[in-house]
Amino acid sequence: MNAGNGTLTWPAADLSRVPYRVFFDPAVYEREQARVFRGPTWCYLALEAEIPDPGDYRTTCIGDTSVVVNRGLDGRIHAFANRCAHRGTTLVRHLSGNARSHTCIYHHWNYDLEGNLQGVPFQRGAKGKGGMPASFDKRAHGLFKVRVAAYRGVVFGTMHPATEPLEDYLDRPMRAYLDEIFCKPIEILGYMRQVIPANWKLYFENLHDPYHAGLLHQFQTTFGIFSNSQRGGSIMDKERRHRIGYSIHGSASEDETKAGYAGTTVYNEALTLEDPSIVAFIDEMGDGKAVNMMTVFPAVFFQRLTNTLATRRIRPKSPTAFELYWTFFGYTDDSPEVRRARLRQVNLVGPGGLVSMEDGEAGVQVQRAMAGGGNTHSVLEMGGTGPIEDQDTINTEVPIRGFWRHYCTLMGYRPESTG
Ligand code: FES
Ligand SMILES: [Fe+2]
Structure with a gap:
């Protein structure tokens, strides 16, 4: 029952209980940086389309470590920690x-686009005095x-020497998703950033949680974009750490939706939009999926929501805050019509989006309440507590248990039954 920390317990072997403590304990946060983000995982860095030319760079992250990703003069992509090797600027x-x-502002050490140190001002001192010792080797x-x-033009990075090859890490369903969404050249349309005062895992849980989507x-x-009465499902990788979630547009009749939401205040048939174009779905992929999203553990989400296409990168900042890019x-x-859509x-999305704003707020509300929760746990039983397998329903939390199972493996926690 004890998970390696006197106060952090995972009482259910099926991961149907998650200790609230994991969302605010600074020791857990530090362990995550080492074992998850600097561990054997691939973290999304950027899209190749963002750095098309030699010398193009972006600052990004692996966990809370700032990382520079750039295209070298030879056209190849390189990444390195955004921290000067001299004194850490x-x-x-x-x-x-x-x-x-790249030149550091502090003492102007200069690095090439692969991260090699190539210049140290006054390395030999001045007027025969000072400077680096003769043993100083820039190569080190x-x-x-x-x-x-x-x-498919999606750039990932890893800091761990033993991380499996990216294609294996992604696994077949995730590669197929990327094959589809990056089936042709893309154009960057813009960016948004926000800080959400909640633990990053609350957001990752949310992304693995189809159940909330037609309720929150x-x-x-x-x-009419999405409802829990629709046909939909979740597809996972072999480790159950990543997830694709989808729903089929128009697959629930009005009667089914009304019946499903009877007794709730969620579905209000009396409301209509003066301009419904914001929810008009153009089925450009021909698969009827108005929602088709994918998380890749531990820090990125790929989004196809109606006709919006986006990546969301998670950057933990502290146990109780993360940034979303x-x-x-x-x-x-x-076509002009699709671009307009x-x-x-x-x-619908972004920090103030008519849909996405609520995901951040849900995390904030959980974070606020859990601090007083002591050594208690959340409950994940929707969809059953059996094996963690692909789901053909929206009303399930099984994929969240998949996320936690892999997380516990990396963190060295051993969920056990209380018997
Ligand atoms: S800290 Fe960067 S050059 Fe000194
Ligand atoms: Fe959501």
Whole structure:
């Protein structure tokens, strides 16, 4: 029952109980940085389309470590910790740009685009005095290099030497999702950023939780984007750490929706939109999926919500706060009609989105209440407490248990039955 920490207990082997403590304990947070983010995982860094030319760079992250990803003069992509090897200054302070090399502001050490130290001012001192000792070897003082791999133009990085190849890590269903969403050249449409005062895992739980989507988000239920009465499901990888969630547009009749939501205040048939174009779904993929989303453990979410396309990158900041970076894109060959739909529907998502705002707020409300929860647990039993398998229903929390199972494996926690 004890999970390696006197006060952190996982009383159910099926992961149907999650200790609230895991969301605010600073020791858990530190362990996560080491075992999850700097552990054998691939973290999303950027899209290749954001750094198309030699010298293009973006600052991104692996966990709470700032990382620079850039395209070298040879066209290859490199990444390294954004921390000067001299005395630890943030090396690159801009979100994006183009540079032939990177120079630290403090003492102007200069690094090439692969992170190698190439210049140390006054290395030999001045007037025969000072300078570095003769033993100082620039080759031993490069930036901490991040191993990089890309799939379909999506760039991931890992700090762990033993992380499995990216394609294996993603597994077949996730690669198929990326094959589809990145089936042709993309164009970046814009960015949003927000800080959410909640633990990052509350957001990851939310992304693995189809059950909330037609209940918390009244807008999309009332105006026909999504409801828990629809046909939908969850597809996971072999480890059950990633998840694709989808629903089929129009797969629930009005009567089914009314019956499903009877006794709740979620579905209000009396409300209509003066301009319904914000919820008008153009089925550009021909699969009827107005919602088709994917999480890749531990820090990214790919979104197809109606016609919006985006990535959401999670950056933990502390046990009780994380940042969310939204990158919106379309295809270079978008018709004007589809492009208009994408831009209009952006109003559904982002920090103030008619749908997405509530996900952040739900996390905040949980975070607020759990501090007084002592050594108690949340309950994950929707969909049953049996094996963690693909789901063909929206009314399930099984994929959340998949997330926790993998998390516990990495963290060295051993969920046990209280018997
Ligand atoms: S800390 Fe960067 S050059 Fe000194
Ligand atoms: Fe949500």
